[in-house]
Amino acid sequence: MTCLLDVEQISKTFDSRVWLKKRSKTVLNDISFRLNAKETLAIVGETGSGKSTLAKILVGALSPTTGQVKLNGQVLDHGDFKQRCQHIRMIFQDSGNTLNPSLTIRHTLEEPLKLNTTLDESKRVKLIRKTLQQVGLLAEHMHFYPHMFSGGQKQRIALARAIILKPQVIILDEALASLDPSLRSQMINLLLDLQQQMDLAYILISQNIGIVKHFSDRVLMLQKGINVESGPTLSVFSNPQHKYTKKLLMSQQVNLFKGKKSA
Ligand SMILES: Nc1ncnc2c1ncn2[C@@H]1O[C@H](COP(=O)(O)OP(=O)(O)OP(=O)(O)O)[C@@H](O)[C@H]1O
Numbered sequence: 001m002t003c004l005l006d007v008e009q010i011s012k013t014f015d016s017r018v019w020l021k022k023r024s025k026t027v028l029n030d031i032s033f034r035l036n037a038k039e040t041l042a043i044v045g046e047t048g049s050g051k052s053t054l055a056k057i058l059v060g061a062l063s064p065t066t067g068q069v070k071l072n073g074q075v076l077d078h079g080d081f082k083q084r085c086q087h088i089r090m091i092f093q094d095s096g097n098t099l100n101p102s103l104t105i106r107h108t109l110e111e112p113l114k115l116n117t118t119l120d121e122s123k124r125v126k127l128i129r130k131t132l133q134q135v136g137l138l139a140e141h142m143h144f145y146p147h148m149f150s151g152g153q154k155q156r157i158a159l160a161r162a163i164i165l166k167p168q169v170i171i172l173d174e175a176l177a178s179l180d181p182s183l184r185s186q187m188i189n190l191l192l193d194l195q196q197q198m199d200l201a202y203i204l205i206s207q208n209i210g211i212v213k214h215f216s217d218r219v220l221m222l223q224k225g226i227n228v229e230s231g232p233t234l235s236v237f238s239n240p241q242h243k244y245t246k247k248l249l250m251s252q253q254v255n256l257f258k259g260k261k262s263a
Helices: 051-059 081-087 105-116 121-134 139-143 151-163 181-198 209-215 233-238 243-252
Strands: 003-018 021-036 040-044 066-071 088-092 169-173 201-206 218-223 226-232
Touching: 003 051, 021 051, 021 066, 021 201, 021 218, 021 226, 040 051, 040 209, 051 088, 051 169, 051 201, 066 081, 081 088, 081 105, 088 151, 105 121, 105 139, 105 151, 121 139, 121 151, 151 181, 181 201, 181 209, 201 209, 209 233, 209 243, 218 233, 218 243, 226 233, 226 243, 233 243
Parallel strands: 040 201, 040 218, 088 169, 169 201
Antiparallel strands: 003 021, 003 066, 218 226
């Protein structure tokens, strides 16, 4: 299988000044992993372990102190948002609530198309209709405003905004955390369907071992910015080697023997 995303030895140190004294804090230390098409890698760690910092580096919102990110073998330069935003998209926990309340869904979805494609208006509208249907909404919803949707529907619109440019990688930063269990299962099934249809790769950032077990192929356990254990999700969860992994699994007491798509 060809490698889509190649993350090589990423480290990040934040510098700050307190009372004229310079302080440095290393929040990511030598993180490397590879991601293939149609694959889901979960990045799991407690609060403050560096998950969001890593996600921000992958989408280009932060530059790494050392290391590099390659997409299809090409190094991504920090600040090259046009290249990144077409290929790597991110959905947050509250993405649905960040929709501009004064814009119809059509205008929200049309914005990235105007910025990144040469499609004319009729082709843009056609693609918006198709994308809304792909995420389980109606084509007519493009005329609605965000306040006319439920939380789960808004998260689907955020997903539509993420897939409309046909990206290769989607980063889900706790994107399922605020949904109730039934909406969460529907969203996971939708994400798995889209993964097959569009050859998408996902990076799932989560503290929820149950979601990770259900959704990911491989897992990377992050503790204080260090990759303490990684591998196929079922192997890591059924035979954890590092005490941090054992502690997280114990704290959430998950049934470890059901994996992706069989749960
Ligand atoms: N701009 C910044 N300047 C200094 N320190 C920062 C900055 N951004 C993040 N940090 C620190 O980096 C560490 C990792 O933060 P990060 O948000 O990546 O963790 P996280 O694993 O995503 O946590 P959570 O699950 O709570 O979102 C934290 O200690 C945080 O305080």
